[in-house]
Amino acid sequence: MVNLFYYIVEYFKYSPKIIQLLWASSVVFTLIIIGLSIYLNHIRIRLRAKERIKAVYQKKYESDLIEYLYSGNGVDEISKEQQIIIDYLSNCAKSSLKRKIIISTLLKLKDEISGEIADAIQKLYCQTGLVNYASYKLKSKKWDVIAKGIKELAQFEIKDALNDVIEHIDHPKREVRKEIQMYLVKLFRFEGLEFLNILTNQLSEWDQIQLLEILQKFENQHIPDITKWLESSNNSVVSFSLKLAKIYNQYEAKDHIINLLNHSNQEIRIESINVLSHFGDIDSLIILKSDFNQRSIEEQVIIFKMMEDINEVSDIPFLLEHINNMNFDIKVSVTKILKKLKNSEANDSRFITTDIEYSEKTSLIKAS
């Protein structure tokens, strides 16, 4: 054995440098792999132990919660059994791990149940002081902690935290702003949209979709006045208001939307045309036709799309002007509208037979 060791040392000593380097690196990497394997095994054992502990506590908290819910005496007063559970859970909540398990247990049931049991869970959340931990998160310097705090308050529907939450409405992190918007809309419904009055940051398209999805779940679909948001200097607020106008058929806001046809932002102008088209508003079409040539090609395409739904015989001269438009979409729209008008006015030979230009230009329509 000793000889073997001396042989290895001698071999290493008299080997070329490159071989020595390779052997040294092999030994180093082997040691690293062994170290990492031991470390990974240790992590795995710890995680499994943690999962086991979590499962045990979760089971315990589940039965505590059920006991709390069924040990009430039917009135608003807290029974003796309930108080014991509240004290126990408050004590457990001092540990971060146990607090997380208690919250996940409460949410696991709250998400599936409505009515008085859901209210009782919310009450327990406040009685155990868990609400204070969530409110305390709002004072953190870390954005992710703030976002988690707001999300938790929204999940448990804690309306009292509004003032603390609203302080972060213009937080530099989008995630925090998103959680605040969700909190406001989820808890205060359409009234929660008041944050649009003070929002200076942009409301992303995804945020808008999520807000609309929450709003559509509510039974009371009475929407507040959106005209002030249509005049907002924040383009994303205007865009969101246009979506509200379309979904909730806010025809009363029509005049404000017509004003947006001359907005500096092209996207908003296009969205406005779409909303007015949805309303079937002929007045706006007259305005759009009057300054048609000053508008961008994207707007022109949308105007013709609008005309596919709203058209009349008097539009024919205007349509004929654009039947040879360079843009293919416009050309197709014009053809569709003329075909539609031709079908609806089939008995009116006045414009079909006398207008030679029309007859020539619509040969494509006949073919289609």
Next chain:
Amino acid sequence: MNTSKKIVLAEDNSILALLLKYKLEKEGYTLLMAKDGKEAIELIELHNPEIILTDIMMPFVSGLEVISYVRNKLNLTTPIIVFSSSGQEEMVLNAFNIGATDFMSKPFSPNELIIRIKRLLFNKTIFDKTW
């Protein structure tokens, strides 16, 4: 009156299952709990319950498969109430097509569930007496 009425509850949310167990046992029903569709089928075959409550989404065997098994393999007319979450509307329609009797959308009120169970059991009693 309800002491002998057996209900099979297939629900993978342990705390919801526990809550419904307490609630329904308080009303005098005997609850047989399954945490997935496979266990539910075994309980149904073994106990022939008066009513079946099942979640749609469950591990191993789904609520839809439980309904299909009860109606097509066991040929039972036992009332089945399915629990669904939002966004599972199409699955609820499928559940009705294959023989579900009623459905409740989560989050639901346990009190409302009890009313529905009582109504279905009442209808079942009348049906059994008539035929």
